[in-house]
Amino acid sequence: GNSVTQMEGPVTLSEEAFLTINCTYTATGYPSLFWYVQYPGEGLQLLLKATKADDKGSNKGFEATYRKETTSFHLEKGSVQVSDSAVYFCALSDDITGTYKYIFGTGTRLKVLA
Amino acid sequence: GAGVSQTPSNKVTEKGKYVELRCDPISGHTALYWYRQSLGQGPEFLIYFQGTGAADDSGLPNDRFFAVRPEGSVSTLKIQRTERGDSAVYLCASSSRGTGYEQYFGPGTRLTVT
Numbered sequence: 001g002n003s004v005t006q007m008e009g010p011v012t013l014s015e016e017a018f019l020t021i022n023c024t025y026t027a028t029g030y031p032s033l034f035w036y037v038q039y040p041g042e043g044l045q046l047l048l049k050a051t052k053a054d055d056k057g058s059n060k061g062f063e064a065t066y067r068k069e070t071t072s073f074h075l076e077k078g079s080v081q082v083s084d085s086a087v088y089f090c091a092l093s094d095d096i097t098g099t100y101k102y103i104f105g106t107g108t109r110l111k112v113l114a
Numbered sequence: 115g116a117g118v119s120q121t122p123s124n125k126v127t128e129k130g131k132y133v134e135l136r137c138d139p140i141s142g143h144t145a146l147y148w149y150r151q152s153l154g155q156g157p158e159f160l161i162y163f164q165g166t167g168a169a170d171d172s173g174l175p176n177d178r179f180f181a182v183r184p185e186g187s188v189s190t191l192k193i194q195r196t197e198r199g200d201s202a203v204y205l206c207a208s209s210s211r212g213t214g215y216e217q218y219f220g221p222g223t224r225l226t227v228t
Contacts, residue, residue, distance in 0.1 A: 089158075100215040102157070104157050109177070
């Protein structure tokens with residue numbers, strides 16, 4: 001079945017460091033891919049998405065490229081800020097069955113130090 | 115406009131009791147999803163509604179869990195004979211074809227079974 005694998009956290013970085021959070025997936029067909037962010041005490045918010053191979057999603061300085069050949073959707077940011085501290089979830093949307101239900105990774109906690 | 119709302123935000127109940135969790139989706143969204151997020155994990159799919167009908171309930175863990183959406187808007191997740199293992203955050207999300215099936219999440223209901 002479909003699945004998403006994320007690198008385990010926590011990831012601790014200094015402010016202005018480069019961030020990569022790895023995400024790989026297994027899926028039948030051509031799912032849409034998403035990164036959601038959960039700030040402390042808040043709900044899940046969509047960070048970015050990509051709906052087909054080679055698409056690049058971007059938002060708030062974060063980027064991720066849908067790589068079909070490596071089944072990956074790694075999240076990157078060139079210079080992190082303390083305010084980026086949160087839990088990041090990679091997810092895919094099951095488009096085959098027509099439900100579009102999400103399958104999430106386990107989440108990666110990011111802590112950015114001033 | 116108003117986002118997805120969930121009530122209550124917190125629910126503490128004793129083992130064996132019955133609970134109901136409510137979700138108000140974004141107006142006009144025909145698709146509604148319930149997910150369960152255990153501590154330190156990503157959300158896991160429970161059930162999907164398209165309109166009034168449960169189109170996919172494959173994620174419900176057992177027959178103690180049931181959900182309804184009688185008028186195609188508000189949904190209620192019902193848990194009978196609660197167990198300590200049911201403790202988690204229950205998330206609701208809604209979407210529509212017009213949003214490319216991107217899901218918008220509510221803040222969740224934190225259920226604690228003592």
